[in-house]
Amino acid sequence: MNEALGEGGIARDITVDSLIRAMGSRLDLRFVHGEHSAPERKLVGTDGDDLPLAGHLNLIRPNRIQVIGDFEARYIDSLNPQQRLDLILEMSRAGTTAVIFAEDTCPFADMPAAPQAELPLILCSSTSSHEIIALLRYFLQQRLAHFEVRHGVFMEILGIGVLISGASSVGKSEVALELVSRGHRLIADDAPEFARIAPDIVRGHCPALLQDLLEVRGLGVLNIRAMYGDSAIKSGKYLRLIIDLRDHGEPSPVPDDRLNGRRGEINILGLRIPLISLPIAPGRNIAVMIEAAVRNHMLHMQGYIAGDDLRARQRRQMSGAAGEPLYHHAAPTTTVTHPDPES
Secondary structure, eight states, X not given: OOSOBOTTSOBOOOBHHHHHHHHHHHHTEEEEEOGGGGGGOBSSOSSOOOOOSEEEOOSSSOOSEEEEOHHHHHHHHTSOHHHHHHHHHHHHHHTOOXXXXXXXXXXXXXXXXXXXXXXXXXXEESSOHHHHHHHHHHHHHHHTXXXXXXXXXXXXXXXXXXXXXXXXTSSHHHHHHHHHHTTOEEEEEEOOEEEEEETTEEEEEOOGGGTTEEEETTTEEEEHHHHHOGGGBOSEEEEEEEEXXXXXXXXXXXXXXXXXXXXXXXXXXXEEEEEEEEEEOTTOOHHHHHHHHHHHHHHHHHTOOHHHHHHXXXXXXXXXXXXXXXXXXXXXXXXXXXXXXXX
């Protein structure tokens, strides 16, 4: 995500050279032809094309990175020199940036006498073609995902990713510091980056410039890793909840339900993320409220809603029905694995 940005929050300047530096040792990638031009060869075009990024050899809908396995390599090896020349030039015209021969097969010992900039780079690997494609797609999906920067403090609280948002000077960093002291982990302060890495997943992480740092008014910039240790820092997390801190007298962005609280959703990168609006006022322990909000949200994800439980109890009492055990669902499950027998 630290590459230069194109329109729409997409990293555009991913070159073959940066790919080799990131994945070369994992995939055992070695250059056969074109190593000197790798730093200038980009994997994503600027002309709006929608070529797939990585896959098996395909000349009808070519990939930016064509991966050739042992079966395809044996076929290419059986071609005469003119047919090989036609094949490499066809891949060049189709927009192929690089060709990776898997399982240490490489029939292209010599390249055509054509301008080097027009020809795809040739690499070989001892890894199988299926593993190369799987890892390349995962890597490129992460690096090329749409992303945006959101103002707030991103933390791991009780095992889930929570973005604490709110206006400047509302106290986000102070409550984040208290949460860290209570055993939760800081991911990013002020400007966390969020990327949609899958159809239903938004992942947040910290820009390299702000790694481990938290600014608290009156204390300045604090290095949380140096102060609290490695366990106080998390590199990234899926975004599951947003907690919006607002002044007690400020209108809530979501409806206020006395039983279910101020709950709603917000759109981030095309996904609806749950949002809880917490009113802050002098004397309120916001860290404890955030912990309670996260625990309650985890119960919501399991299907238990305390407000609905109270309504059901009222209906049963009004109808004269027999009482049910505490925490009981309409479905035959309980949200408390081992309930207190004396409660």
